[in-house]
Amino acid sequence: MKRLHILVGLFNLTALCVFAVAGITETFPRGERQAHTRTVDYEAPRGLDDRQVAEDFVSRHQVPLIGPLRGDAVHRNDEHMVTFEFFSANGPGKVTILEPQRKARIDLSRLSFGRFMTEAHAATLRGSAPVITMRLWALYVDCSIFSLLFMALSGPWLWLTSRPELWWARITLAAGAGLFGLAWMLTR
Amino acid sequence: MYRWLRNAHLAAGLFSAVSLLVFGATALQMAYGLPGPNSSETTTTIDVPSGYQVNPRAFAWWLMERHGLRGDLVNVTTKGAVVELTIQRTGASHRVEYDSHRNSAQVTTISRNTLGMFNRIHHAGGIEHQYWAINLWGWMLLVSSIALLLLAASGVVMWFKRYDDRRLGALVASVGLGWGVTLLVLMRLH
Numbered sequence: 001m002k003r004l005h006i007l008v009g010l011f012n013l014t015a016l017c018v019f020a021v022a023g024i025t026e027t028f029p030r031g032e033r034q035a036h037t038r039t040v041d042y043e044a045p046r047g048l049d050d051r052q053v054a055e056d057f058v059s060r061h062q063v064p065l066i067g068p069l070r071g072d073a074v075h076r077n078d079e080h081m082v083t084f085e086f087f088s089a090n091g092p093g094k095v096t097i098l099e100p101q102r103k104a105r106i107d108l109s110r111l112s113f114g115r116f117m118t119e120a121h122a123a124t125l126r127g128s129a130p131v132i133t134m135r136l137w138a139l140y141v142d143c144s145i146f147s148l149l150f151m152a153l154s155g156p157w158l159w160l161t162s163r164p165e166l167w168w169a170r171i172t173l174a175a176g177a178g179l180f181g182l183a184w185m186l187t188r
Numbered sequence: 189m190y191r192w193l194r195n196a197h198l199a200a201g202l203f204s205a206v207s208l209l210v211f212g213a214t215a216l217q218m219a220y221g222l223p224g225p226n227s228s229e230t231t232t233t234i235d236v237p238s239g240y241q242v243n244p245r246a247f248a249w250w251l252m253e254r255h256g257l258r259g260d261l262v263n264v265t266t267k268g269a270v271v272e273l274t275i276q277r278t279g280a281s282h283r284v285e286y287d288s289h290r291n292s293a294q295v296t297t298i299s300r301n302t303l304g305m306f307n308r309i310h311h312a313g314g315i316e317h318q319y320w321a322i323n324l325w326g327w328m329l330l331v332s333s334i335a336l337l338l339l340a341a342s343g344v345v346m347w348f349k350r351y352d353d354r355r356l357g358a359l360v361a362s363v364g365l366g367w368g369v370t371l372l373v374l375m376r377l378h
Contacts, residue, residue: 006357007356007357009347011361014365014372016336016339017337017340020334023332026329028314064375088378089375090375090378116375124219126220126221134375136371145212146216148208148211148215149212152208152209152212156202156205159201166198172203179328182324186321187279
């Protein structure tokens with residue numbers, strides 16, 4: 001059990017740090033965002049409708065979407081260019097396909113690093129967009145959820161089976177559980 | 189040094205064990221859309237002294253003091269003679285619709301079940317809430333987050349000091365770090 005506890009912890013080190021940074025960020029929320037615009041090369045394949053063009057762009061450029069494109073996200077702007085809004089791990093944004101120039105403009109309202117970590121920690125396989133980067137990350141996060149539960153259970157178990165006589169350990173566990181219970185009573 | 193690390197790891201883990209279990213369980217529920225969170229709704233009508241329509245915040249304080257509503261005041265809107273506001277905390281929300289013409293308010297209380305409250309606890313961040321008790325959750329989140337970092341750091345050092353699983357641990361850590369950090373960098377650089 002101890003070996004498993006150690007190995008699981010080592011494997012999920014990155015995710016645990018992400019969870020921790022997300023928690024610290026959410027304790028001291030800041031609304032900072034940076035407007036960020038860039039142009040990338042993109043030629044829309046022939047024969048695709050507007051939504052398919054949007055999905056093709058997302059796939060080719062591996063836009064780190066938090067979730068799939070919404071049904072109403074894709075439309076044509078005043079200049080009749082395909083435009084779609086998205087929400088990525090870096091924040092909300094808009095893509096405009098500049099077909100004549102064979103380019104696309106990405107306007108992003110870029111989140112701070114802390115908020116990025118918060119968005120990343122919430123990625124789930126079930127809700128992730130069909131972007132390979134996000135799918136692999138969400139798989140890692142999903143594994144880490146199980147790992148966190150395993151370690152939160154195996155850790156106290158290891159203590160109970162090795163050093164149950166430690167009085168300060170019992171007090172520490174009681175203090176943490178007691179504080180949780182107090183907060184529960186006051187906010188239920 | 190190893191003994192100190194071991195005790196620090198144990199202390200951080202035990203203190204935050206309950207919180208981390210709740211965060212993990214609610215993460216699982218949200219990630220897989222598992223059933224569980226639920227709520228019940230009750231509606232009551234209360235008489236309100238005249239004059240509160242000009243100051244919704246004072247009205248909210250009156251509700252809290254006179255009728256025991258607890259929570260943060262949010263979503264205050266005024267539509268003519270009707271004031272709508274919500275007083276919310278992790279376990280319940282009170283949606284209030286006050287009609288100054290009738291001097292009465294309809295209070296719809298949504299009470300969450302245990303799993304529903306666990307879910308709200310997972311989202312309860314910040315330590316500057318109007319309702320002081322909600323700040324306890326913010327502090328617990330902060331302490332648990334710092335505990336996670338301490339657990340990770342002390343865990344890695346303790347593993348390294350054990351000779352038994354150095355190779356296997358290094359392999360596992362490399363795979364995990366490679367997978368996680370590479371994807372984080374790719375996502376962030378986009």
